Amino acid sequence: MVVIRLSRGGAKARPFFNIVVADKRTRRDGRFIERIGFYNPIAKDNEESIRLAQDRLTYWRGVGAQPSPTVERLIKQHASAKPAAAAAAA
Numbered sequence: 001m002v003v004i005r006l007s008r009g010g011a012k013a014r015p016f017f018n019i020v021v022a023d024k025r026t027r028r029d030g031r032f033i034e035r036i037g038f039y040n041p042i043a044k045d046n047e048e049s050i051r052l053a054q055d056r057l058t059y060w061r062g063v064g065a066q067p068s069p070t071v072e073r074l075i076k077q078h079a080s081a082k083p084a085a086a087a088a089a090a
Contacts, residue, residue: 004060004067006039007032016040019052019071021060036060039074050078 001024008029010016017039020032036056043049052075061067067075 002033002060002063002065004036004057004065004071006068006070014042019074021056021065034060050074050081052078 002021003024004019004021005028006017007020007022008015008017018032018035019037019039021034021036022030022032026032034056037050037052039050040047041049057075
């Protein structure tokens with residue numbers, strides 16, 4: 001089964017996560033099929049905390065990839081933050 005999950009990077013006490021599409025049987029930070037975004041939990045106010053390639057996310061979900069619960073939460077968070085950012089820019 002193919003899953004959409006987080007892969008940890010960064011340094012000790014400074015986490016950084018890539019959002020990747022991978023086979024469920026591979027280890028968390030191991031081989032992946034495609035990187036579709038990132039999540040930075042310690043981003044400052046002027047830094048981007050989450051980025052998702054929406055077209056690739058739609059494609060992978062269309063072919064049956066299942067997001068992990070954490071990635072599902074981040075997708076919803078990203079979707080709700082997008083209209084607010086567009087309104088602030090206008």
